Amino acid sequence: MQVSAEELHVEEVRLRYAELLQDESVFPTEANWEYIIKHRMEGLGDDLLEKYIDAMTIGDVDRVDLHNIAINRFHDYLDAVSFRYAVNVVYGNISNKEITVDLIRRHRLFDADNLAELIDCGEISMVMDVIDVYKPEYDAGDLEAMQSLLHKIDELPARGYNEMRKGLFGTTLKYICPAGHVNDAATTYCAHAGCGLDRRGFTETQSRALETYRHRIAALKSLLWHHSH
Numbered sequence: 001m002q003v004s005a006e007e008l009h010v011e012e013v014r015l016r017y018a019e020l021l022q023d024e025s026v027f028p029t030e031a032n033w034e035y036i037i038k039h040r041m042e043g044l045g046d047d048l049l050e051k052y053i054d055a056m057t058i059g060d061v062d063r064v065d066l067h068n069i070a071i072n073r074f075h076d077y078l079d080a081v082s083f084r085y086a087v088n089v090v091y092g093n094i095s096n097k098e099i100t101v102d103l104i105r106r107h108r109l110f111d112a113d114n115l116a117e118l119i120d121c122g123e124i125s126m127v128m129d130v131i132d133v134y135k136p137e138y139d140a141g142d143l144e145a146m147q148s149l150l151h152k153i154d155e156l157p158a159r160g161y162n163e164m165r166k167g168l169f170g171t172t173l174k175y176i177c178p179a180g181h182v183n184d185a186a187t188t189y190c191a192h193a194g195c196g197l198d199r200r201g202f203t204e205t206q207s208r209a210l211e212t213y214r215h216r217i218a219a220l221k222s223l224l225w226h227h228s229h
C-alpha cells in the first residue's frame with residue numbers, strides 16, 4: 001500500500017485535531033470545520049458531537065461565535081461522513097435525548113439495530129419519537145432488523161390499566177395511565193394536561209408513527225420481493 005504526501009498531510013492534521021479536541025474548552029474554528037468536512041474526516045465524530053451538545057446547551061451569556069459555528073457546521077459534518085459512521089457517532093452519545101432525536105430525524109439516521117438496543121435499555125419513548133424516520137437506502141438485512149424491532153415494540157408489556165375506583169358516586173371503572181393519572185375507562189389517550197399516554201405508554205403521535213412504520217415494513221417487503229422475482 002502506498003500513500004501520497006497529500007494523504008499523509010491530511011492524516012497528520014486529523015491526528016492533531018483529535019488531540020486538540022480532547023480539551024473541553026477548545027472549539028474548532030470555521031477554517032477547521034471546513035477542512036474536516038472537506039476531507040470527510042472520520043474518527044473525530046464523538047468529540048465533535050460533544051462540542052455540538054455543549055454549544056447547544058450553553059447559556060446565552062456564555063455563548064460565543066465558535067459555539068454558533070459548531071451548531072451550524074456539525075450538520076454538514078454528519079452529511080459529509082458515511083452513513084454508517086454518522087449512525088455510530090449519534091447513537092454513541094445519547095446524553096441529551098432531545099438532541100439525539102433531532103439529529104436522527106434531520107439526518108435520516110434510522111437504524112433498527114441501535115433502536116432495538118435502546119428499547120432494551122428502556123429508552124422506549126425516544127425510540128417511538130424516531131420510529132417513522134426513513135434511512136437513505138434499504139436492503140434485505142434492513143427488513144429483517146426492522147421486523148425484529150417491530151416485534152420487540154409489539155411485545156412490550158402494557159403499562160397502563162383499567163381498575164375499579166371508588167368515587168363520590170360509587171365505584172366505577174377507570175383507566176389509570178402509565179403516569180398514574182385517572183381517566184374514564186373509555187379513554188385511549190390520557191386526558192391529563194401534558195401527558196396523553198395510552199396503555200402502552202405511547203402518545204397519539206407515537207402510535208401513529210408506529211402504524212406508519214408497520215406499513216413501511218410491508219411496503220419494503222413487497223418491493224424487495226418484486227426485485228428478487
Ligand SMILES: [Zn+2]
Nearest residue numbers: 177181190195
Ligand atoms: Zn397520564
